Amino acid sequence: MDLNFTPEELAFRDEARHFFRTAIPEALRAKVREGRSLTKEEIVASQRILNARGWATPNWPRAWGGQDWSPVQVYLYQDEMQRAFVPPTISFNTTMVGPVIAEFGSDAQKTRFLPRAANADDFWCQGFSEPGSGSDLASLRTRAERRGDTYVVNGQKIWTTLAQYADWIFCLVRTNPTAKKQEGISFLLIDMKTPGITVRPIVTIDGGREVNEVFFDEVVVPAENLVGQENKGWDYAKFLLGNERTGIARVGMSKARIARIRALAAQEIVGDRPLIEDRRFREKLAAVEIELKALEMTQLRVVAEERNRVRGKPNPASSILKLKGSWIQQQITELLLEVAGPYAIPAQGNEDGSNEPAIGPDFAAMAAPGYFNFRKVSIYGGSNEIQRNIIAKAILGL
């Protein structure tokens, strides 16, 4: 047992730390640090800087721009990237549709889509959830009917993150309505400019616009945009969801956010002393740090196990990453709310371009919206209740 990183791994960490903090403009990282929404241009610009170094898609196959990194390197990359508040890559491109196309797509699809996805030339979004199919995803009803060498798609997707920016959407669609529900689903790539697609925003409780409804009305999609085989889409979706489980804990991001809260609490004065000198506040902070340290160790256990892992067989430790990781992320937003105090109250825009001076301290404006917004992390990607169902069945054998 040796939990030290090798000199090579440490050198890699330093290289990543240096790169993220020098190559990615401070203005972009500041927006992430402050919890402000990024514009499409900003997201794309950041990913292109990473891609120029081959660091947008390290998890992809080597032939398509991947890095063949060890699990430890992947961990250090994620950790340093999050700690530096680097805007995340478009996950729909880099951890979802990219790996699916690389694994199951045709050569033509790989050539056409992968380089553009890596460089954010195409902005992808994910068409999985439907109004009637949330946790029970396989009950989805959006139809794709084969007509000649096209599919005609009718139906509706919901919770489609950043669909307003998207050039393409990868969709789970029902191609065989008579088969058992998991067996009649296909994985289809659809150009968002196709006639018949309507995107309608859903404003979330923080006032932000991240998610949308996407309607499909007689949308004609070339059959060549089917990934893999017809009616095998559920397998590809499972592959997609099984990918990249260690990043989900967001340990690096939580470390960075806690460090920021420490710094802010040292400036915020309560009575005649900084908030950080309040024992009660420090104990709350320490309690979250302990859980975060434990989660970091849990994540390292998963990372160390990666090389021995049987594909498709979950590591018991990995199953807790989302449950605990989401809880910690939410706790941290509550701590920031506490630091902001009464200046969490004014409703101030999250959008750029406002000429109004901030009300109260700068950091306070996003404290409440951040808290509101992060209630989502225990809901998306399979709600925590669904995670518990999965763990109960797959790991505990209940």
Place this chain on the structure above:
Amino acid sequence: MDFDLTDEQRLLKDSVERMVADRYGFEQRRAYLALPGGRDPALWAQCAELGLLGLPLAEEYGGFGGGPVETMLVMEAFGRGLVLEPYLPSVILGGGLVAAAGDAAQKRAILPALAAGRMQLAFAHLERRSRYDLADITTIARADGAGFVLDGAKGVVLGGDTADTLIVSARIGGARCDADGIGLFLVAADAPGLTRRGYATQDGLRAAELTLAGTPATALGAPGGALGVMRRIVDRAMAALCAEAVGVMAAMHETTLEYLKTRKQFGRAIGEFQALQHRAVDMLVALEQARSMALFATVMAESDDPAERGRAMAAAKAQIGRSGRHIGQEAIQLHGGIGMTMEYKVGHYFKRMTMIDQCFGDADTHLAQLADAGSLFEAAEATG
């Protein structure tokens, strides 16, 4: 970076687990508890034969030069078996203190006997008012010829009822909670002026209350600045306790799962009920977090930086305390009535877990310490 065990460590793990499986069935353990002294001396001899009693000691003293990982493996297995032998007080604390503070002659006199199972040690540090502060000491040591005499009282001395030699913390100077002026002293169990009242603890182990009245003692190393070494060895003991706690928690979780799968009500296994499934999952989460922190404590146990080590131990002990309380209470609740009975194993794990939290600082004590000691995470600064 890897969490792999070496071949030797794997062998050790197997042999300790085999001993626990063979000798520590629930009924066997009940029989040991009914013996005078509450344990079977033959098992201590077996521990010696397996090399466990000398495991963390240097080879020159009949030991095996094991480190925190080896201790972790033994303690986790002991936790699963609810082993009654005074391994922590005698080997980890006693042996650790002698090895760290003793002079060459003391080490030669004590450590080989400890490793061979001929001598048992205990660490008498706690006093009526000291709670979890190792420096809170009022027992006085006065120089007396070549040695010392001790006056005072010590409490909840784990393994203290059968120890042959007691290692007693006492003041040669300073006020009650001062860091300076503390020494460690060897006191023979039959020393004049020593009264010892042995008793069973809530979890079936043994401890003792001591009074010292002009009791002759020998200084272990040079007296005066012993607090540092006490902290170091107690930190090591805390890492060991964390590992034991993981064994206890894992056993409680497994037992509960087994029960959920076999107990039938309303015509089905109760584990089919989602409300209970989710609670079993939350127990797993608490267990894995605890396991992670026990590993963290293990790798930090020998750190030479007392501040960094202290933060790590506080964090680990707090996590263990929290996880242990959660898992223990849920284990009892999910078993229902049977969990409340002396006849069933889960309650005994619950009791041990509860007492582990009371040892060397409970979860809230350590949380408060960590809150004062700063962040667990080093700052990530740009390197260029």
